[in-house]
Amino acid sequence: MKSFYITTPIFYPNAKLHMGHAYTTTLCDIIARSHRLNGEDTYFLTGSDENTGKILKTVEENGQDVSEYLAGLRENFKDLYKRLDISYDQFIFTSDKENHWPGAIAMWNKLQEAGDIYKSKYEGLYCTGCETFYTEKDLVDNKCPVHQTVPEKIEEENYFFRLSKYTSVIKDKITNNELRIFPETRKNEILALLDRGLEDISFSRPKKSVPHGIPVPGDSDQVIYVWCDALVNYISALGFGRKEDNLFNKFWPADLHVIGKDILRFHAAIWPAMLLSAGIDLPKSILVHGLITSGGQKMSKTLGNVIDPDMLIEEYGSEAVRYYIARHITPFEDGDLTLESFKDAYNANLANGLGNLSSRILTLSQKYLDKCPEIPESEDFSEYFKIYERLEVNKAADYVWEKIGALDKMIQETEPFKVVKIDEKKGKEIISDLVVRLYSIARLLNPILPKTNIILKKLIKENKAPEAPLFARKD
Ligand code: MSP
Secondary structure: OOEEEEEEEEEOOOOOOOHHHHHHHHHHHHHHHHHHHOOOEEEEEEEEOOOOHHHHHHHHHHOOOHHHHHHHHHHHHHHHHHHOOOOOOEEEEOOOOOOOHHHHHHHHHHHHHOOOEEEEEEEEEEEOOOOEEEOHHHOEOOEOOOOOOOOEEEEEEEEEEOHHHHHHHHHHHHHOOOOEEEOHHHHHHHHHHHHOOOOOEEOEEEOOOOOOOOEEOOEEEEEEOHHHHHHOHHHHOOOOOOOOOHHHHHHOOOOEEEEEHHHHHHHHHHHHHHHHHHOOOOOOEEEEEOOEEEOOEEOOOOOOOOOOHHHHHHHHOHHHHHHHHHHHOOOOOOEEOOHHHHHHHHHHHHHHHHHHHHHHHHHHHHHHOOOOOOOOOOOOOHHHHHHHHOOOHHHHHHHHHHHHHHHHHHHHHHOHHHHHHHOHHHHHHHHHHHHHHHHHHHHHOOOOOHHHHHHHHHHHHHOOOOOOOOOOOOO
16 A cells, blocks of 8 residues: 655644644645545654743743643644644654654764764854744844844854755755655755755754753753754654654655745755765655735734634634635645635635535435435546645645536536426436535545535435535625
């Protein structure tokens, strides 16, 4: 059986997840479900990035116990994922000493054995918001391009990783698609960056600045900095560095890392370099999605345009959130979400489109058919799966809604409600045909709307019209 391994980035558990975060994870879930539907042995990993100074600061400010605090935030993530029907197989968290730390330490040791770790003085511009060091040329008006704050000047003795050594190998692998970057624009962006060359990077921090980090093997004054910690989650979760490494043997290399465009360099330059140095296969592909904006601007607390997924779930249901993410945001570009655009899409395509169509057909079926007509055991969805393989999730959703539109048109043209009164046999045949086609749509909905997929198939099989609208109209 073909296997498929897909990952989300691991999220910082320092704030409530907003629609931007929910977007990455839901997008992954839709892709993962499409591969399961296609009969592949799919493994879906998500998690949280916990060994960071930023979290520590928040915890200290709140006067709370670090591990309790982290466990609580993790539960919040999981609760949201449950509400959104995220079908992850494992939730990794990097403060997990038993499951994650051995992997990070094993990776460090491999890089060291390869001669790619050395000690040196580090002078850098550190943005606490990003947890990242910047060089002068990364800054805009001397400020962090993300947070618009002046970064702190830091001077310390750190371990470095010879990232520069791998620039040309990575460039070749990306150019010849051994490591595929979707979409093409992001591939070009990273190739341009590789053209400018990569500098060696700081790979550790003094323990005093990140007291909860993973200790550097053989140097208790230093902890492993984010790269050899957070990025390693993709393999530590599978058992890399531990005895129980069956999952690693089965699923690595990853088929797909899904990330936002802000963490492209980490994933398409630093991570491949580490893997090359350690002699581990590179992931096969990386999908770099855009950011969700609201009213054309990046969602941010300061702008006050952050949209809380829970608020949308409460008002419209989780299926509506999944629908919007799948169809109204192109994974390859930035996508906009406002409360108005959400409501309009919901009313037009769920309350009307899908909801209305389902109740019309099921009402006719319940009224005129004795039982559910015969449904084919399986169907050929290869065209649909090909769209997912190209990662064009919005087009996969379009494909389903085109079928919904076509079926709607078919009802208008065949007028079964009239025909059945004149020629009962013919009317029933038309209705049976509509039911079979609706079942096919229900099957196609599986990756995008997992709840509706089940409800609709059940109603059809039981030959029952829904008691209440599947998607009530909102005014
Ligand atoms: N912890 C790092 C990732 C380490 S992966 C080994 C991190 N965490 S994060 O919580 O800040 O972001 C996680 C993901 O959320 C990133 O892929 C980022 O692009 C995504 N998003 C954050 N805001 C977003 C939007 N407004 N829109 C879409 N995605 C956004 O970075």
